[in-house]
Amino acid sequence: MKIRTRIALQFSLIVASILLGFCLIIYFTTAAYSREDFYERLKKKARTTARFLVQVKEIDQNLLKIIDRNTLTALYDEKVLVFDERNKLIYASVDDHIIHYQRSLLDEVREAKEVETWSDENQLVGLFYDEGGRKLVVLASAYDRVGRSKQINLRMTLIWCLMGGIGLTVGLGIFFAGQSLRPIGEINTQISTITARNLRQRLDEGDRKDEIDQLAVNFNAVLERLEQAFEQQRSFVSHASHELRTPLAALKSEIQLGLRRRLNPDEYGDILTNLLSDADRLIALTNSLLFLARTLENISQMPLEPVQMEEVILLARDELLSAQPRYRIEFDYENLPQSETATTVSGNEELLKRVLLNLMDNACKYSPDHTARVRIRTDEKSCSVSVSDEGIGMNPEDTERIFEPFYRTATAAGYDGFGIGLSICQRIIELHQGQITVKSRPNEGSQFTVQLAHL
Structure with missing residues (x-):
């Protein structure tokens, strides 16, 4: 996988994780707020119903039902039940529905004074009402149709925003990663053209401010050292050849002189002395060259x-x-x-x-x-x-x-x-x-x- 693609994917994963975290926080926070707000509305409804039923003598059960059905704050699928101390139902806001409830819930409300729970898809609130000498248990439930609808709309909005944000991040990540790494591609192209024959070529160093420019500067420094090493090698070979050729030429001349004509013993002695001197010079030079090569070995x-x-x-x-x-x-x-x-x-x-x-x-x-x-x-x-x-x-x-x-x-x-x-x-x-x-x-x-x- 190319570095550009890997950087874009890693960046996209990071941004996607952040966006997903924010979306989840927004969604669940909004849902919790909507749920608690609806519970508060149910509690107000339960208290109002109990207060009318106990404190206002002019309102009987039939009139209270009419008020509950026609109030502007009526909730969808709203039900209000009121029970006395013996768990006898003394008021129900609906007559045309079968009312289901559990007696254990009534005992729980009396003990906790206030209970928030669910009845199928409806939210349910249980309150213990103790005023005017009467101890009543009020159950109020309803379906939060508006809140549910808002949550669905919010969920869809967050999903589309998340997908759009991820797509935009991937696209921009690939684009900007390509832009950032383009100088490296240019450096690779320039490096591919450098061979042993054109070590004098150098990379574009730009303004020498960012890391890529510094990479080019360092690579040029390496090329400079390589060029110097090649130049030293060529110079070494050239000078070594010249230095070796001089005593070898002298040796050859002395040998040719001795073979050209017959000489007396003193002349042969002079030639042998010269040959020995040239041989010593050649041996000394060879030893120096060998020692110089050995000193290039690693210190270890x-x-x-x-x-x-x-x-x-x-x-x-x-x-x-x-x-x-x-x-x-x-x-x-x-x-x-x-x-x-x-x-x-x-x-x-x-x-x-x-x-x-x-x-x-x-x-x-x-x-x-x-x-x-x-x-x-x-x-x-x-x-x-x-x-x-x-x-x-x-x-x-x-x-x-x-x-x-x-x-x-x-x-x-x-x-x-x-x-x-x-x-x-x-x-x-x-x-x-x-x-x-x-x-x-x-x-x-x-x-x-x-x-x-x-x-």
Whole structure:
């Protein structure tokens, strides 16, 4: 069932229930009021008859019957019966009808003083009259023809109004539901035309005030991220192909050189040395690409445990200095930790060590004095590690793109590297739900800061 139809039906059921409730309340309230009003009229009739019969000596039973039959307030099928203390009928307003009554009703009237009940379709009132030394029971009954007729008319009017109201509600519900959901239909139509080839297409965002416009805005944001992901994928494939092609071409050239003519052992040694260098470069690049792909995995697949950031820094420093003895690493605290857990974070030690190793290596590589300065700082929520240098630095345009895979600044072209390391660092820190930022100025150096929440 379509949402438009479901909304219209639900709205119609709610309105129909409300209308039905109001109709029932009106009908039964009116019926109760009409019934009580008719009972009051019967009580007045019974009291008047008893008063004439007892208090007015000039009126006998025959004259009282004439008065009852010709009064303007006479009711349809009206009967008035008066009984004395011995349940003897002393007055009846009709002579040509067989009068039925139960003696138990007379006893009930004497006990309750006033009784309202039914006699077939007629309403009946019983009153106990105690005046002038006489104790009488008066029964008055009649058929409320006018009231019944009004109730029938009211019932038919309410039924037709209810049916008309329900029909009008269904029609208007379908119309307005369709009008309200039409933008969603338009969005569906626009979405159906978006494919991998035209991810630049965007949905109409309207005035951005209602929920449907916000849905279009959010969907456009998703498309923007998808487009960026596709663009990064294409860029990644293009740069990876280019980077892989360079050492492979060098390998092929060296092999062709060795096969072109017979060489002496020293020349073969030079070719093998070049082949080994190109192979190492190819292996390093392949490992970097594989590691970059692995960092795209979900954080749930990466084991996390408490990690002391000082230990990670020292491990990364020792590993870098063992490979590059000419590098210098200066490590210190910006502020003393206030507790033992101030520098403890939840993470993967190997991955965090790779981040710091890469940042230290870059700082030493791009600095004339090959020195990296590492500082650790803590606050109430996080632990921050900054790695700074006084090297070539970057301009603002480069700092915005430095974490893109294979991106290298113009000033770094003369240094070894593939432009993958910082991208890997960013992915690792994102997996740890942290943040990595950079501050840099040309020829003044750079500072990379890693911020992680501590335990």
